[in-house]
Amino acid sequence: MSIPIFVHSKQSFGKLNIPKPQSVTSERRTSFFGSRTSGAGMARNSAFGAFGGAEKMKDPRPLHDKAYVQQCIRQLCEFLSEKGFPGSMSVKSLQSPSTKEFLKIFEFIYCLLDPTFQMPTSKVEEEVPRILKDLGYPFVLSKSSMYSVGAPHTWPQVLGAVVWLIDTVKVGIRTAEYYLNS
Numbered sequence: 001m002s003i004p005i006f007v008h009s010k011q012s013f014g015k016l017n018i019p020k021p022q023s024v025t026s027e028r029r030t031s032f033f034g035s036r037t038s039g040a041g042m043a044r045n046s047a048f049g050a051f052g053g054a055e056k057m058k059d060p061r062p063l064h065d066k067a068y069v070q071q072c073i074r075q076l077c078e079f080l081s082e083k084g085f086p087g088s089m090s091v092k093s094l095q096s097p098s099t100k101e102f103l104k105i106f107e108f109i110y111c112l113l114d115p116t117f118q119m120p121t122s123k124v125e126e127e128v129p130r131i132l133k134d135l136g137y138p139f140v141l142s143k144s145s146m147y148s149v150g151a152p153h154t155w156p157q158v159l160g161a162v163v164w165l166i167d168t169v170k171v172g173i174r175t176a177e178y179y180l181n182s
Contacts (some may be wrong), residue, residue, distance in 0.1 A: 059139045063156035072163045079166050080105065083112065096150035102158065103128075109162065112169045132161055135168060 062068045073094045080089050085108050093101070106128060107119040113135075120127055125146035132141055141161050145154045 056140050057138050059157070059160060061160055063160050069156055069159060072159050076105075076159070076162060076166065080108070083108075096152070096155060099146065099149045102149040106162065106165075109165050109169060113172055132165070135165070137161060137164055 070091075073091055077089055077091050077094055085105070087101075087104060089101075089105070097105070103119055103124055107117065110131060111117050125143045128146055129141045129143055139157075139161070141157060145158055148154050149158050
């Protein structure tokens, strides 16, 4: 068994060889990185997935908890208001936004990181997940989720990505302020 030390873009930069256990009857393995176990056919979560490997991390945030989703919606609404979003957004309208509304919000927030960005008129279902992936968003946001952004089964994951993007913008702003004031 070989375990990648660092994985980036599905390419291993080094491997650590660990001999296989002698017992062939045991299907469960314990990683020496932690107490996580996995067996044949079981899905595995791995910290290496955050670096673009074949395994993807499962989002640990409680995105299906109504109270958590409401907190994220309030955070989004407050951020848009603070930054001067040029539209009318309310907590109510952010319960189930249309794809068009979402794209306006996404473009506005992303433009705080890249003021030259303009949302393309086609293939936005590919562009948004690609941007998030390029920024280092550690979870998968599928292209199909862009077709039904406000749907009850889709909006929590999309909202989670937007809140992550807001946090990324806030870090970028604080970093820029630090260097401007130094």
